[in-house]
Every structure is written in structure tokens, then in C-alpha cells.
Amino acid sequence: MQSRIPASRATGGRPRNAAADTAILAATREALVDLGWSKLTLGDVATRAGVAKTTLYRRWAGKNELVVDAVAELFDELRLPDRGSLAADIEGVVLQFAAILARPEAKSGLMAVVAESTRDDALRERIRASIVDRQKRLVLEGRARALTRGELPPEPDPATATRTIDLIFDVVAGAVVHRTLVSAEQADEDWVRDFTRLLLHGLTPLGGARGGANRPPQNPAGSV
Known part of the structure; x- marks a missing residue:
């Protein structure tokens, strides 16, 4: 399924990478299963997705917004x-x-x-x-x-x-x-x-x- 671009991050800056979005959201769901919400961190998601942590911050303001889009x-x-x-x-x-x-x-x-x-x-x-x-x-x-x-x-x-x-x-x-x-x-x-x-x-x-x-x-x- 093609990832939907979060509205708050869809304008300005460098072009979005759909493959990176897909990997990040999938990694977020994987981390929710393994760690639960309280222990999930953007660093762990970045590692699982194979992207830099700054890539997540360019797209999402924080963990809550990322989890909303993943769910x-x-x-x-x-x-x-x-x-x-x-x-x-x-x-x-x-x-x-x-x-x-x-x-x-x-x-x-x-x-x-x-x-x-x-x-x-x-x-x-x-x-x-x-x-x-x-x-x-x-x-x-x-x-x-x-x-x-x-x-x-x-x-x-x-x-x-x-x-x-x-x-x-x-x-x-x-x-x-x-x-x-x-x-x-x-x-x-x-x-x-x-x-x-x-x-x-x-x-x-x-x-x-x-x-x-x-x-x-x-x-x-x-x-x-």
C-alpha cells in the first residue's frame, strides 16, 4: 500500500521519498509490537527502517504523530x-x-x-x-x-x-x-x-x- 503523506509535513523542503515513508511506518508498527508505545523511540524506528533519525524528524514532529500515521x-x-x-x-x-x-x-x-x-x-x-x-x-x-x-x-x-x-x-x-x-x-x-x-x-x-x-x-x- 502506498504511504499517505502526513499533512503537516507535505509541503516545503526536499521531495518526499515514498519508499522511506513506507519503511518508517512499517518499522513503527513492528516496534509497537515488540516494545509497546511507552518504550518506542524514534531512534529505534530509524534503525529498524534503515534511515537516519533526522529523516523521521523532517516528516513527523514526534512519536505521537508518527504512531497516528502508522496506525x-x-x-x-x-x-x-x-x-x-x-x-x-x-x-x-x-x-x-x-x-x-x-x-x-x-x-x-x-x-x-x-x-x-x-x-x-x-x-x-x-x-x-x-x-x-x-x-x-x-x-x-x-x-x-x-x-x-x-x-x-x-x-x-x-x-x-x-x-x-x-x-x-x-x-x-x-x-x-x-x-x-x-x-x-x-x-x-x-x-x-x-x-x-x-x-x-x-x-x-x-x-x-x-x-x-x-x-x-x-x-x-x-x-x-
């Missing part, structure tokens, strides 16, 4: 599968997302930079631009496909559509991150199926979704 590349691997229905498509991408979060480099890197961003506004904005905003493409693609299939009604108001896309992303990402990184529970196929049913159909009995998320929700008398 962002992992999330760029996400693809929305075409499995024939909105529910099945959501299940497919959520399972991919959970699998990425289970990787030690994603787990340690993401948790560390999110914690650091609580006192660093620039870092929080970098996370938003490099990870959050880039992955909203999946919601846009999924909604467009569902509209084409006739599974969702069109949004008459563009502003409402934008808020809906933001909310869908927040709900999906928040639930999966909490399940896998905060609660340290597995997001297996059963959990993903139940989550997808809840996302699409609301607070109907979970038993109604067993046997396939595409089944219409059951609403027996007396249920919520």
Missing part, C-alpha cells in the same frame, strides 16, 4: 464488502474492523495516542483527520449502496444526511472500540450479528435476529 495505514485496509444486503455488508466491515483492533500494533498505538490527545489539541485533530474522517468513506459507500438497493430512504436534506453519516460512524466505531479495547471482549460473529440488528432495527428482542441479521425484527405483544 492510520492499518485502518486504510478496511473495505466494505458487497455481500448482497446492508446488514451483511455491515457485518463484514465490522468483523474486519474488530480484527484490526485485535492486532497489538493497532491496540497499543491507538489507545496511547488517544490518551495523549486528551491534552494535545493538535494531536486530536490529527487523529480525526488521519483516521476518523478518512474512514467515514465506508459509511458513505454503504449508504450509497443501500440507497441503490432500495434498502434505505433518501435523505431530502444534505445537512441531515451529513449528521446521519457522522452519527452512524460514531455508533459503529464507538461500539467496536469499546467492546474490543475497553471491555477487552471479543467481537465475534454472534456479537457482530446482534450489534448489526440493533443498529438497523432498534430495541427489539435479540432472539429475533438469531439465524441471520437480515430477518425482520420480531415484535411480540408486550415487547419494547
Whole structure:
């Protein structure tokens, strides 16, 4: 995969070397696995990547920014599968997302930079631009496909559509991150199926979704 140039380092100075960027980001993920975030240093990453330490400083302001971009590349691997229905498509991408979060480099890197961003506004904005905003493409693609299939009604108001896309992303990402990184529970196929049913159909009995998320929700008398 071609490395994305960090926005804060993309202008001015000498031309970027894509091969060096790729090696540096790969070395960063390797160091996260071997050392964890707390022991990772730019010197160690430079040695692993076979570049001078000054090469890293020309591209990234520090360790946090480097780790954000290294983790962002992992999330760029996400693809929305075409499995024939909105529910099945959501299940497919959520399972991919959970699998990425289970990787030690994603787990340690993401948790560390999110914690650091609580006192660093620039870092929080970098996370938003490099990870959050880039992955909203999946919601846009999924909604467009569902509209084409006739599974969702069109949004008459563009502003409402934008808020809906933001909310869908927040709900999906928040639930999966909490399940896998905060609660340290597995997001297996059963959990993903139940989550997808809840996302699409609301607070109907979970038993109604067993046997396939595409089944219409059951609403027996007396249920919520």
C-alpha cells in the first residue's frame, strides 16, 4: 500500500521519498509490537527502517504523530464488502474492523495516542483527520449502496444526511472500540450479528435476529 503523506509535513523542503515513508511506518508498527508505545523511540524506528533519525524528524514532529500515521495505514485496509444486503455488508466491515483492533500494533498505538490527545489539541485533530474522517468513506459507500438497493430512504436534506453519516460512524466505531479495547471482549460473529440488528432495527428482542441479521425484527405483544 502506498504511504499517505502526513499533512503537516507535505509541503516545503526536499521531495518526499515514498519508499522511506513506507519503511518508517512499517518499522513503527513492528516496534509497537515488540516494545509497546511507552518504550518506542524514534531512534529505534530509524534503525529498524534503515534511515537516519533526522529523516523521521523532517516528516513527523514526534512519536505521537508518527504512531497516528502508522496506525492510520492499518485502518486504510478496511473495505466494505458487497455481500448482497446492508446488514451483511455491515457485518463484514465490522468483523474486519474488530480484527484490526485485535492486532497489538493497532491496540497499543491507538489507545496511547488517544490518551495523549486528551491534552494535545493538535494531536486530536490529527487523529480525526488521519483516521476518523478518512474512514467515514465506508459509511458513505454503504449508504450509497443501500440507497441503490432500495434498502434505505433518501435523505431530502444534505445537512441531515451529513449528521446521519457522522452519527452512524460514531455508533459503529464507538461500539467496536469499546467492546474490543475497553471491555477487552471479543467481537465475534454472534456479537457482530446482534450489534448489526440493533443498529438497523432498534430495541427489539435479540432472539429475533438469531439465524441471520437480515430477518425482520420480531415484535411480540408486550415487547419494547
